[in-house]
Amino acid sequence: MRFVLATWGSRGDVEPLAGLAVALQELGAEATVCAPPDDDFEALLARAGVPMAPLGPSVKSVVAAPKPPSGQAAFELAPRLVAARFQTLGAVVQDADAIVATGLMPAGARDVADKLGIRYVLACFHLGGIPSQHFSPGARPGTPSPEGETDRRVLWQHDAERVNALYGPSLNSHRAEIGLPPVESVRDYVLTEHPWLAADPILCPSKGMTDLDVVQTGAWLLPDDRPLHDELEAFLGAGEPPVYVGFGSMAAYAPKDIARTAIDACRAHGRRVLLSRGWAGLDLADEGRDCFMVGEINQQALFPRVAAIVHHGGAGTTTAAARSGTPQVVVPLIADQPYWASRVAALGIGAAHERATPTVDSLAAALGIALSSETQAQAAKTGGEITTDGARVAAGLLVDGAMEGVKKV
Known part of the structure; x- marks a missing residue:
């Protein structure tokens, strides 16, 4: 066949x-x-x-x-x-x-x-x-x-x-x-x-x-058994779990200065940052040792090891984040992304950012919801139920x- x-x-x-x-x-x-x-x-x-x-x-x-x-x-x-x-x-x-x-x-x-x-x-x-x-x-x-x-x-x-x-x-x-x-x-x-x-x-x-x-x-x-590279392992092991930030292929739609905004919002919670370059072309806003850049990565291995996942709300990323049991913040930009944001909020496994262009304060507020003990518990529970x-x-x-x-x- x-x-x-x-x-x-x-x-x-x-x-x-x-x-x-x-x-x-x-x-x-x-x-x-x-x-x-x-x-x-x-x-x-x-x-x-x-x-x-x-x-x-x-x-x-x-x-x-x-x-x-x-x-x-x-x-x-x-x-x-x-x-x-x-x-x-x-x-x-x-x-x-x-x-x-x-x-x-x-x-x-x-x-x-x-x-x-x-x-x-x-x-x-x-x-x-x-x-x-x-x-x-x-x-x-x-x-x-x-x-x-x-x-x-x-x-x-x-x-x-x-x-x-x-x-x-x-x-x-x-x-x-x-x-x-x-x-x-x-x-x-x-x-x-x-x-x-x-x-x-x-x-x-x-x-x-x-x-x-x-x-x-x-x-x-698609099963993925690739190990994380040594430099990333070293960063993960050097402190508390960081927040992952990635906007996939959203080059033409990613909010202006989203990397700077996201880094500052994470720092407001005392969190380190893992920034995914992606087709959106995100880049480190400064040379702080609390930030690390990744390219194409095994999300199945990485997501369970971060504190929260900030992303655009694509179907694949939303599913991978939910499956990992890690809370997420969805900043929807186009197409089906508002739907996935609404589901994440309705299920209590993260937060939906209401506007496509976050400020430091608005993104920090959404992260506060995701990092709460209630959301963490619900995300972990739901992660075990994803088929x-x-x-x-x-x-x-x-x-x-x-x-x-x-x-x-």
């Missing part, structure tokens, strides 16, 4: 597919991950022993710009991604049993699967893009809904129209080239009626939350589905 796993997005979109690929390999199946040709992702998949096929442009070239991408840039990127999926997947999936697609609106993946008559699964890492009567759609480039519109069914219909404007012309053009009829609603076609939710049910409960029949597997985690078998569950469903297909033939 062979499966093709496709995504275009940040590390939080790529690493879960690496985890799923490893789980499939453990069941005796083959798996290829189609992902953006960024060096970080190539190294990640090579470390996991997973074959990679490059898909689309580099993500870093898009998200690491000084300013957030414009609406015009989104309308230019969408058809490029559609074309890349038809080209890459068309070449890679010829002998595959199924395609699993994730990441930024993977228009083009199901079309290739349908043409070849193989199974297609859409997987998401949060509920934000799935139509629901419980919440409104998030922001998307295109014509906005009229000011004052509150009917969620109307708002979700407008969301579908924005997706059509972004992806529809290119998608239907490529479909015509391979003999497929046009799609009326790109979003609904991509999502299917049974999307998979690769998120922990404690952090992201799905029952009754969407209009679709969601299959929740749990988060897809860790999501990738194995998903891999089992894929293999079982492929076996059923063989039996029917």
